[in-house]
Amino acid sequence: MTVFERIYEAVQMIPAGSVATYGQVAEAAGNRRLARVVGYALHANPRPGQIPCHRVVKKDGEVSRAFAFGGAARQAALLRAEGVEFLDETHVRMDLHRVSFLPMVH
DNA sequence: AACCTGACTCGCC
């Protein structure tokens, strides 16, 4: 089980209508210092359609500008379709949607 | 096989 695989499993635990920060995913994968690596893993995203990478945002709720799949606007649209509210075009209402706890993977 | 380069976060100036 590689680090990337644990990261993918953690991301899949985020329920629809909620978002998690890179740091939360990193913690669930076993080490919060992996926050950066989480970004790399999602960039690689080997299983689009199965891994809800659009539910991962920065700690302040900002959607990454480097989102490769159609841009930040596309990611925001996917989230809004799940009922996620925004402060502006790029910032999620973290007070409402951030998952309180993300279970550790294995 | 070494080196570079990314969707981040936190602590220390």
Add this chain to the structure above:
DNA sequence: AGGCGAGCCAGGT
């Protein structure tokens, strides 16, 4: 308050 460096992994060159 804001900038800087470190920690961390995989894939391509």
